[in-house]
Amino acid sequence: xxxxxxxxxxxxxxxxxxxxxxxxxxxxxxxxxxxxxxxxxxxxxxxxxxxxxxxxxxxxxxxxxxxxxxxxxxxxxxxxxxxxxxxxxxxxxxxxxxxxxxxxxxxxxxxxxxxxxxxxxxxxxxxxxxxxxxxxxxxxxxxxxxxxxxxxxxxxxxxxxxxxxxxxxxxxxxxxxxxxxxxxxxxxxxxxxxxxxxxxxxxxxxxxxxxxxxxxxxxxxxxxxxxxxxxxxxxxxxxxxxxxxxxxxxxxxxxxxxxxxxxxxxxxxxxxxxxxxxxxxxxxxxxxxxxxxxxxxxxxxxxxxxxxxxxxxxxxxxxxxxxxxxxxxxxxxxxxxxxxxxxxxxxxxxxxxxxxxxxxxxxxxxxxxxxxxxxxxxxxxxxxxxxxxxxxxxx
Numbered sequence: 001x002x003x004x005x006x007x008x009x010x011x012x013x014x015x016x017x018x019x020x021x022x023x024x025x026x027x028x029x030x031x032x033x034x035x036x037x038x039x040x041x042x043x044x045x046x047x048x049x050x051x052x053x054x055x056x057x058x059x060x061x062x063x064x065x066x067x068x069x070x071x072x073x074x075x076x077x078x079x080x081x082x083x084x085x086x087x088x089x090x091x092x093x094x095x096x097x098x099x100x101x102x103x104x105x106x107x108x109x110x111x112x113x114x115x116x117x118x119x120x121x122x123x124x125x126x127x128x129x130x131x132x133x134x135x136x137x138x139x140x141x142x143x144x145x146x147x148x149x150x151x152x153x154x155x156x157x158x159x160x161x162x163x164x165x166x167x168x169x170x171x172x173x174x175x176x177x178x179x180x181x182x183x184x185x186x187x188x189x190x191x192x193x194x195x196x197x198x199x200x201x202x203x204x205x206x207x208x209x210x211x212x213x214x215x216x217x218x219x220x221x222x223x224x225x226x227x228x229x230x231x232x233x234x235x236x237x238x239x240x241x242x243x244x245x246x247x248x249x250x251x252x253x254x255x256x257x258x259x260x261x262x263x264x265x266x267x268x269x270x271x272x273x274x275x276x277x278x279x280x281x282x283x284x285x286x287x288x289x290x291x292x293x294x295x296x297x298x299x300x301x302x303x304x305x306x307x308x309x310x311x312x313x314x315x316x317x318x319x320x321x322x323x324x325x326x327x328x329x330x331x332x333x334x335x336x337x338x339x340x341x342x343x344x345x346x347x348x349x350x351x352x353x354x355x356x357x358x359x360x361x362x363x364x365x366x367x368x369x370x371x372x373x374x375x376x377x378x379x380x381x382x383x384x385x386x387x388x389x390x391x392x393x394x395x
Contacts, residue, residue: 032076033100035251039116042252046118047220048239048265054121057308063122063271065278068109068158069151070264071144072102075129078250081111081118084127088154090146091134097248098135104255105162107246108264109271118244118252121268121308122275128154133163141169148175156184157274160267162260164191164204172206180211185274185282187213187267189259190300191229201231208232213270213286216300217241217262223297228259230300235286236293237301238265269308276312284318291316 049055074097077084084106087095097103110127111120132147144163151159152175159179165172179186191204207214216228217240224230225241240262247253255261266289273285280288292310293303 030096030098032097032248034249035247035253042117046244052308060312061272061276063125066157066271066274067126068271069128069156070106070160071130071147072105073097073099073133074131075103075106076248079246081115084129087129088150089131093134100248103248104245105264109268122271125271145171145175158185158267158270160264161188162263166202176206176209183282185270185285187263189263190214190216190232190234192227193229201229203232215263215266217259224300228300234300234302236303236306238262238306269306272312288316
C-alpha cells in the first residue's frame, strides 16, 4: 500500500506480501515534515478556497456537529487552528504524527477560522484522527481495516482515506461495505500515477469499491492533473496541486501534488452537506455531491469539479441518480420517439374535429346576435324542389 501524494519525505505503505515482521523492522525516528513559512506570509486566500469558493458555502454550513474520521498517519494540533479529538492509534507505536501527512490532510478538512487566511473546508467539524500509518515500513492493509473499524466505533459520519492499495483485499472490502451500511460517507483518493512505477496504472482501493466517493485531482486551470489516476473509477475531482495546509510543527506548508490532498476537500464538502441536510443517507450525500459537480472534463474527472455551495444549497431530488456522465464537447440530442400511425391519425382527427367545432361556436357567437338585431327569428329553412329557392318556416 502507498501514499497517494508525493510528499517531501518519501513514504511507501507496503503491501502485506512485502511487509516484514514488526520484530525485524528497524526502529524509525519520528521526524515529520516541518512547515516552511509562517502565517504572516500568507498574503491572500489559497487558490482552492477562492476557486471552490468556500467563503460563500460557509454562509450556509460549516460542518458543525459532523464527525469526520481521518485514517492516516495521526494528527498533531500544535497550530491554534487545529482542534482534534484524541488520536486513536491502531499501530501501537504512539499517537504522534511521525510522517506529517495525517496532520496536513486533517487541516484541509477542519482548520478553524481566524488565525490566518487559510481555513478548512468544514472548519466546525469534529476531526477524529486515526493513526494506521506509523512510517515507511510499518503499515499494511490489516491496519487500514482496523482503522476503518475504529472509525465506525467512534461514530464517524464521514471517513477520509488518503491512501491506496492496488490489491482488492476482502477484509478491506467488507469493512468498507459495513461502514456504508451504517450510513457513513466514505471518501478515498483515486491514487497517483507514479512515473517510477513500471507497467500500466491499475485501479486503486478502497476508492474503487462501490459506494465510495472516489476523488481525482485538478490543478489551477481546472483540468485533471497528469498524476491523477484515471484507471480508478472517479466520482468527482478536487484541488490536488500546490495545496497550502498545516504541518505537525504548527507551521504552514505547500504540498506539490497528490490526490491524497484532493480527497479531504471532498470529505469536507460531505461534512457541509451532512450539516445542511442531516436526514440524507450516505448514498444520498454522495449523489448530491456528484449531481452538483460542474460536469465531466474528460477521463478521470467523473462528474467534474466539486461545488460546495451548490452541494449545500441546490434543490436536488435525493432519490434521483445524477445525470449520466458525457464526454466533454459532446452534444446529446433528444431521441425522436417512434409514433404509432393509428395513434397519430386518431390524434389528428380529434384535433381537426376540435378546431371545426371551435369554428362553429365562434361563428354562432357572431351571427346569432347580428340576426337578432335585424329581427330574425329562429326557424327551419327548406328548399323547393323546383327552383331551389329557400323558404323559411317559422315555428
